[in-house]
Amino acid sequence: MGITYEDFLDLDYEPTDEDLVCTFRIDPATGMSTEAAASRVASESSNGTWAALQTGADFTDMGATTFDIDGDLIRVAYPAGLFEPGNMPQVLSCIAGNIMGMKAVDTIRLLDCEWPESVVSAYPGPLYGSSVREEIFGVTDRPITATVPKPKVGLSTAAHAQVGYDAWVGGVDLLKDDENLTDQAFNPFSDRLTESLSLRDDAEDETGETKSYLINVTADTRTMLDRVDEVAAQGGEYVMVDIITAGWAGLQTVRERTEKHGLAIHAHRAMHAAFDRLPAHGVSMRVLAQISRLCGVDQLHTGTAGLGKLANEDTVGINGWLAGDLYGTTDVLPVASGGLHPGLLPDLLDATGTNVCVQLGGGIHGHPDGTRSGAVALRSAIDAYVEGRSITEAAEETPELAVALDKWGTETPR
Numbered sequence: 001m002g003i004t005y006e007d008f009l010d011l012d013y014e015p016t017d018e019d020l021v022c023t024f025r026i027d028p029a030t031g032m033s034t035e036a037a038a039s040r041v042a043s044e045s046s047n048g049t050w051a052a053l054q055t056g057a058d059f060t061d062m063g064a065t066t067f068d069i070d071g072d073l074i075r076v077a078y079p080a081g082l083f084e085p086g087n088m089p090q091v092l093s094c095i096a097g098n099i100m101g102m103k104a105v106d107t108i109r110l111l112d113c114e115w116p117e118s119v120v121s122a123y124p125g126p127l128y129g130s131s132v133r134e135e136i137f138g139v140t141d142r143p144i145t146a147t148v149p150k151p152k153v154g155l156s157t158a159a160h161a162q163v164g165y166d167a168w169v170g171g172v173d174l175l176k177d178d179e180n181l182t183d184q185a186f187n188p189f190s191d192r193l194t195e196s197l198s199l200r201d202d203a204e205d206e207t208g209e210t211k212s213y214l215i216n217v218t219a220d221t222r223t224m225l226d227r228v229d230e231v232a233a234q235g236g237e238y239v240m241v242d243i244i245t246a247g248w249a250g251l252q253t254v255r256e257r258t259e260k261h262g263l264a265i266h267a268h269r270a271m272h273a274a275f276d277r278l279p280a281h282g283v284s285m286r287v288l289a290q291i292s293r294l295c296g297v298d299q300l301h302t303g304t305a306g307l308g309k310l311a312n313e314d315t316v317g318i319n320g321w322l323a324g325d326l327y328g329t330t331d332v333l334p335v336a337s338g339g340l341h342p343g344l345l346p347d348l349l350d351a352t353g354t355n356v357c358v359q360l361g362g363g364i365h366g367h368p369d370g371t372r373s374g375a376v377a378l379r380s381a382i383d384a385y386v387e388g389r390s391i392t393e394a395a396e397e398t399p400e401l402a403v404a405l406d407k408w409g410t411e412t413p414r
Contacts, residue, residue, distance in 0.1 A: 001196040001287060001369075005039040005043055006034070006039060008040075008042035008043040008046070008063055008064060008065060009035060009038060009039035009045075009065070009066045010038045010065050010066075010067055010268070011066075011067060011068065011069065012067075013065045013077065013175060014066035014067070014282065015067060015142035016077075017116055017117070017118075017120055018079065018080040018116050018118050018133070019077040019078060019079060019080065019082075019115055019116060020065075020077070020078040020083070020091075020113065020114070020115060020119055020272065020286065021075055021077050021078075021113070021114040022075070022076050022078065022095050022110060022113050023073060023074070023075050023110075023111045023112040023164070024041060024073070024074050024075075024076065024108055024109060024110055024111060024113075024408060025072050025073055025107075025108070025109040025110075025111055025174070025280065026038065026074055026107070026108045027040065027070060027072065027075075027105060027106045027107045027108075028104065028106070029103055029104055029105060029106055029282060030106075030249045032104055032105075032373065033093070034069055034072070034074070034233055035069065036069075036104070037104045037105050038066040038069055038076075039066055039075065040104040040105075041066065041099050041102070041104075041108065042063070042064040042065055042066040042076045043063075043104070044098050044099050045064055045076070045078070045094050045095055045098070045099050046062055046063050046082060046094065047062050047063050047076060047098065049335075051059045052102060054349075062079055062081055062082040062164040063079075063261065063340050064076050064077060064078045064079070064082070065077045067083045070309060073111075073136075076351075078094065078095065079240065080116055080118040081115065082094060083119060083161070085119075085243060086122040086123060086252075087246050088252060088291060088294065089247070089249050090236040090246040091119075092291070095110065095113070096110050096287075097132070097281050098261055099125040100281075100282070102315055105283040107278075108281060108285075108294065109279070109280055109281055109284065110282070110283045110284060110287050111284050111286070112286055112287065113285065113287055113290055115290065115294070115326070117327045120326060120327050120329060121295060121327065122227075123294040123295060123296070123316030123329075124255055124256075124259070124295075124296045125293060125294065125296055126265075126293065126296050126297060126298045126328035126330040126331070126332055127255075127258065127259055127262070127263075127264060127265075127296065127298060127330070128264045128298045128330070129298055129330040129331040129332050129333060130142070130323070130331050130332070130333040130355050131330075132264050132298055132299065132333060133333070133355070134194075136210060136212060136237050136264065137173055137209075137212075138192075138210060138252070139173075141354070141386055142354055142383065142385055142386045143349070143354050143355075143356045143357060143358045144333075144356055144357045144358075144381055145171070145172045145173050145174065145175035145357070145358050145360070145379065145382065146172065146175070146176045146214065146295045146337075146358070146359040146360075147167045147172050147174070147175065147176065147178070147359065147360055147361060147364045147365070147371075147375065147378075148178045148334070148359065148361040149163040149175075149178075149361075149365065150361050150362055150366075150395050151166065152178040152180060152181065152221065152361075153178065153180055153181050153184065153186075153187075154186060155186075155187060155189045156186060156187060157188065157195050157208045158195065159409060160187055160192060160196070161192065161196045161198070161199045162194075162199070163175075163365070163371055164196050164199060164200065164203075164213065165199040165200075165202065165203055165369040166198060166370070166372040166375065167212045167364060167371055167374075167375045168199075168203035168207065168375075169203050169206050169207055169372060169374040169375075170364075170371065170373065170374065170378075170379065171207075171375050171376055171378065171379030171380075172211075172237075172364070172375045172376025172378065172379070173209070173210070173211060173212065174211070174212050174213065174214055174357070174359075175196060175200070175211075175212075175213045175214065176213075176214040176240065176266070176359065177192075177214060177215055177216035177240055177244060177270045178216075178218070178361075179218075179242050179245075179270035179347045180270075181216055182216050182217075182218055182219060183219070188219075189215070189227065190230065192213060192215065193213075193215055193230065193231060193236070194234065196213050196215070197213060197234055197235060198290070199238060200212065200213055207234065207372075208271065208273045212236070212237045212238055213236060213238065213264075214238050214240040214266040215227075215236065215238070215239060215240060216240045216241075216242070216268075216354055216395070217231070217239045217240065217254070218240070218241055218242040218246050219243060219246075219332045219338055220250075220252050221246075221249070221250045221254075223248060224241070224246070224253075224254050224258050224388060225253065225254065227228075227239070227261065228254060228257045228258055228261065229257070229261070229367070231261075232261035232262075232263060233265065233328045237263060237264060238263060238264045238265070238266050239254070239258060239263055239264075239265060239266070240265075240267075240268055241254055241265060241267060241293060241297075242264040242265075242266065242268045242269075243267045243269065243295075243297065244270060244272055244275075244288070244292060245270055248291065248295060251267075251292075251296075251297070251366070252295050252296070254408060255296035255297075264298040264299070265296065265297045265298050265299070265336070266297070266298065266299045267297035267298075267301070268293055268301060269285075269288065269292075269300065269301045272285060272288055275288065276288065276313075285303070285313055285314070285318060286314060286317065286318050289302060289318045289321065289322055289332070292322065292332065292401075293322055293326065293332050294295040294329070294331065297332060298333060299333045299334075299335050299357055299412075300322065300332050300333075300335060301313035301320070301334075301335045301336075301338075301359075302315050302318045302319055302334040302335065302336070303318070303336070304329055304336045304337070304338055304339065304340060304344075304348060305336075305348065305351040305352060306412075307339075307340065307344045307347055307348050307351075307412055310412070315334075315336070315352065316351055316352065318334070319334040319353075319356070320354055322324050322334060323355070326368040333355070333356065333357055334352065334355075334356045334357070334382035335356070335357040335358075335359055336348055336352060336356055336357070336358050336359065337358075337359035337360075337361075339362075339363075339406060339410065339412070339413045340359070340360050340363050341360065341362075341390070341392045341408040341413070342363065342378050342380075342381040342401055342405065342408070343381075343391065343404065343405050343408050343409050343410040344363075344391075345358070345378075345381040345382060345385060345391065345410070346381075346385055346391055347410070348386050354386060358367045358378070358382065360374070360378055363378070363404075363408070364377075364378055366407075367400070367402065367403065367404055368403055368407060368409070369403060373400040373403065374400070374404065376398065376400040376401070377398065377400040377401040377403070377404040380394050380395075380397075380398040380400065380401040381394060381401055381404075391405070392405075
């Protein structure tokens with residue numbers, strides 16, 4: 001029995017319920033037909049190679065099959081038995097591994113995946129998902145809100161915690177670390193955790209609302225687990241992980257530990273654009289979001305539907321997938337962030353709905369009257385939207401919102 005590239009292309013093949021089906025966009029190399037390139041994608045990502053292979057009776061065929069070609073789009077079916085249950089790094093080594101550098105294609109983009117139950121069932125999914133709104137904050141009718149102190153790094157521990165307090169008492173629900181703040185000398189992790197949670201308690205007493213803190217535990221895996229334990233011991237409800245830079249294996253291990261403590265995971269997607277920014281090559285944010293849900297994040301940054309400072313994305317489509325049915329897997333709460341300010345809130349929530357987390361950084365702290373006023377402006381804009389009132393009407397009642405609109409209007413920043 002021999003294996004050649006031709007064995008990995010079968011346009012009559014019908015995927016089974018056990019197949020993981022991946023959609024790619026490919027640009028074949030010069031002199032290479034789409035069919036030839038498509039067969040090589042399936043070959044290299046399963047059990048083939050450049051040379052014809054001889055196999056005997058003691059062989060389990062785990063070959064992928066390219067079964068559909070539509071212009072530059074191809075669909076590849078992978079048998080579930082190819083994958084080690086619950087091992088996301090191994091799955092990605094197959095479907096987004098060596099094929100990304102093959103000479104047979106000038107570019108290749110993993111656009112979408114259709115996950116079979118046999119693969120999904122090996123992953124925990126989120127512990128809370130969008131239910132964090134109700135289970136942690138007692139909120140059902142509005143987005144929860146978050147803010148990152150700015151400047152992103154350089155604030156002392158006391159200054160960082162004070163920014164959190166000012167935002168909390170102004171109406172924000174969550175203080176959040178930025179992606180590159182972990183345990184630096186100017187703001188050590190343990191001190192920041194203790195001081196921030198102390199001021200969180202003060203803010204709760206003052207406002208009568210639940211407040212929380214998304215502290216960044218990202219590090220090597222052992223250190224992340226120690227930090228998760230420390231957050232739980234001090235009464236935190238969340239941890240934040242830079243999921244792509246920390247890696248899927250690290251995230252999976254953290255997910256096991258957070259369930260032990262009943263903590264939610266806020267996922268920051270720093271470095272995602274290294275995979276998804278170029279539209280012809282890499283891995284789409286849609287697929288990264290799918291993997292995040294399987295591995296168990298509760299909140300995930302998914303963009304601003306083109307309204308913020310970052311490159312336009314399929315925010316609405318991704319959010320729909322994160323909320324959709326996946327064999328009973330818990331949903332994920334989308335986080336809209338990146339260049340937002342109160343004047344953009346009506347258009348944003350029209351696009352995303354209210355079952356989201358809205359995060360503002362400069363759109364709060366850049367308020368002419370400071371962080372607390374910026375937080376009041378954000379909360380006023382959100383409350384007005386939920387109540388069906390216009391933002392201009394709300395601004396007539398809330399001076400802080402009027403100042404924000406006068407400064408930023410409804411324009412998208414760059």
